Amino acid sequence: MASVSFNGVEKAFGDTKVIHGISFDIRDGEFMVLVGPSGCGKSTLLRMLAGLEEITSGTIAIDGRIVNDFDSKDRDIAMVFQSYALYPHMSVRDNMGFSLRLRRADKREIETRVARAAQILNLEPYLDRYPRELSGGQRQRVAMGRAIVRDPKVFLFDEPLSNLDAKLRVQMRSEIKALHQRLRTTTVYVTHDQIEAMTMADRIVVMHDGVIEQIGTPLELYDHPDNLFVAQFIGSPAMNVVQGTLRRTNGIVHVLTPDGVQWPVANSGAADGQPVTYGVRPDHLELTASGERGVPGEIVVVEPTGSETELVVKIGAAQLVVEAHGRATVQPGDKVTFAVNPANVHLFDQKSGQRLTA
Amino acid sequence: MATRRHVLAEAKLLLIGIPVTIWTLLPIYHLFLFSISSKEEAFAGKLWPDHPTLRNFSIVFHEQHYFLNHFWRQFGNSLVIACAVGVLTLAIAAFAAFAISRLRARGGRFVLNCALFTYFIPAAFLAVPMYKAMGGYGLLNTQWALILAMVTIAAPYAIWVLKQASDKLPFELDEAARIDGASPLQLFRLVYLPLMAPSLVAVGTYALLLAWNEYLYAFLLLSRDEDITLPVALGHFLSADDSPWELLMTTGLIYALPPAAIYYAFKRYMVAGLTSGAVKS
Numbered sequence: 001m002a003s004v005s006f007n008g009v010e011k012a013f014g015d016t017k018v019i020h021g022i023s024f025d026i027r028d029g030e031f032m033v034l035v036g037p038s039g040c041g042k043s044t045l046l047r048m049l050a051g052l053e054e055i056t057s058g059t060i061a062i063d064g065r066i067v068n069d070f071d072s073k074d075r076d077i078a079m080v081f082q083s084y085a086l087y088p089h090m091s092v093r094d095n096m097g098f099s100l101r102l103r104r105a106d107k108r109e110i111e112t113r114v115a116r117a118a119q120i121l122n123l124e125p126y127l128d129r130y131p132r133e134l135s136g137g138q139r140q141r142v143a144m145g146r147a148i149v150r151d152p153k154v155f156l157f158d159e160p161l162s163n164l165d166a167k168l169r170v171q172m173r174s175e176i177k178a179l180h181q182r183l184r185t186t187t188v189y190v191t192h193d194q195i196e197a198m199t200m201a202d203r204i205v206v207m208h209d210g211v212i213e214q215i216g217t218p219l220e221l222y223d224h225p226d227n228l229f230v231a232q233f234i235g236s237p238a239m240n241v242v243q244g245t246l247r248r249t250n251g252i253v254h255v256l257t258p259d260g261v262q263w264p265v266a267n268s269g270a271a272d273g274q275p276v277t278y279g280v281r282p283d284h285l286e287l288t289a290s291g292e293r294g295v296p297g298e299i300v301v302v303e304p305t306g307s308e309t310e311l312v313v314k315i316g317a318a319q320l321v322v323e324a325h326g327r328a329t330v331q332p333g334d335k336v337t338f339a340v341n342p343a344n345v346h347l348f349d350q351k352s353g354q355r356l357t358a
Numbered sequence: 359m360a361t362r363r364h365v366l367a368e369a370k371l372l373l374i375g376i377p378v379t380i381w382t383l384l385p386i387y388h389l390f391l392f393s394i395s396s397k398e399e400a401f402a403g404k405l406w407p408d409h410p411t412l413r414n415f416s417i418v419f420h421e422q423h424y425f426l427n428h429f430w431r432q433f434g435n436s437l438v439i440a441c442a443v444g445v446l447t448l449a450i451a452a453f454a455a456f457a458i459s460r461l462r463a464r465g466g467r468f469v470l471n472c473a474l475f476t477y478f479i480p481a482a483f484l485a486v487p488m489y490k491a492m493g494g495y496g497l498l499n500t501q502w503a504l505i506l507a508m509v510t511i512a513a514p515y516a517i518w519v520l521k522q523a524s525d526k527l528p529f530e531l532d533e534a535a536r537i538d539g540a541s542p543l544q545l546f547r548l549v550y551l552p553l554m555a556p557s558l559v560a561v562g563t564y565a566l567l568l569a570w571n572e573y574l575y576a577f578l579l580l581s582r583d584e585d586i587t588l589p590v591a592l593g594h595f596l597s598a599d600d601s602p603w604e605l606l607m608t609t610g611l612i613y614a615l616p617p618a619a620i621y622y623a624f625k626r627y628m629v630a631g632l633t634s635g636a637v638k639s
Contacts, residue, residue: 050537051536072533081534083528085528085530085531088553146538
């Protein structure tokens, strides 16, 4: 078990800089997820930690020891690849024991450790099979087994679930989480899927264009996004966003959109007349009986999912998504009113995209 | 309707296929016919001899003719040289392809281009320079001269083919092995070689057969009867006014058998190896 620290880490491929001075710490035993759209540098960062990419500048330390100049094999890490990267010519047993064999470990010890990992991952019936004889989920488990057997200081996962179908992905997600709760090994997990990030992480690092947008626990990111990017990236369906101008009239604050809709706001630090981006999550728009105060809109599409109903509604000129609990009683074309609790509203500066705090 | 079109298409293919097959097999049948005929019958122009005989084989195997005095020795020479060329070419090409494709060695691209460039020069053009070079090293009339010359000719193609096949192995395998703690040599031995086996067999067979069939270089670089390979010895048959054709053909038939056997044994690899990396990750 170990902590990991990134300090001013940069990466350039030729003249193209892809990572711009990243610094953060991962605590001992923490499950840290790096998330962001493709091309944001999250995989490159992980590969630098793994020793598969050179570090252009800055330092990476594992357990307080700077590992910039260490070979992968001397960093005491194990990695699970998106493509599994199992050795096709070796049985499951040999795949899992390969690293120990390279370390010239005692044969009996290899046996014991492979057997223990196989038991944890329910791989015992498959030990003598070859990777080509396994299903996607089983291969994924072998890849994890190969990591567990080593008992490394840090586990690295590079989009490990991308090659699995949706159902298996959900199952493996909870298996990986359960594994972490059992072993408590420091884990760095890269994904582009924010749901994976939300459900698995102790803390999340949101990356975009080679910089960190925000670091925090899943609910911190959901409730208090630092900027518009994080606000729109985290949460599904994504946060609704409209552009408008902040107005203060007679002590009442609201955001007025160009099409004349007035959105309620808690007292904000923004100045009168300041252009702002107004964000509200789909589950924070609440259907109310018409006639009550609120934001008027018209139902466009009704999508029942069983436990919840997703509504696409037209408010002013904008189309927004609303998540209503339970069954919907509305029909497309209905005129309705939505209540918005000003406490659940997010305001961002239109230019910088930074959060405007109250 | 569909079946009729199917039959027609097949008939057209057969119409082309059958003559081509006969055309290819005819010389081999000729070879076989001579080898089971007596000298008198060999030129009778029959499709099957009146008195087929295995006497020719007995003469060859017992070295009972002036031209065949060193048959076994020369057969052995061919075998040793071909195997040595196969093994050496394989070693050189495997290391080179691994360094260029997997370790991304600097200058790899340049080496590869040079390898390709050698194909602009026909091997025959290099025969005399090679003769001079081997003379300079004092290797003339030794098996090493022919082995080294053939390795020189076979290696560029072998490197090229193996490099292409290596590129198809997923790079994550190397990275996984590096993280597992493999040194480059361990990666080569424990991961690369086993996965490249089909291509290695194909390339090794290619080099081996190239050396086995070589005439020009063997003729130039070796001269003593005890040193030459069988193709050169076969050439000597033609230096007599009254060539023993039936023995020439018999020896030729015997000489053609090992390559046929090798090809048959490895044909699975030949096809897979020369067309793809043949590895599913």
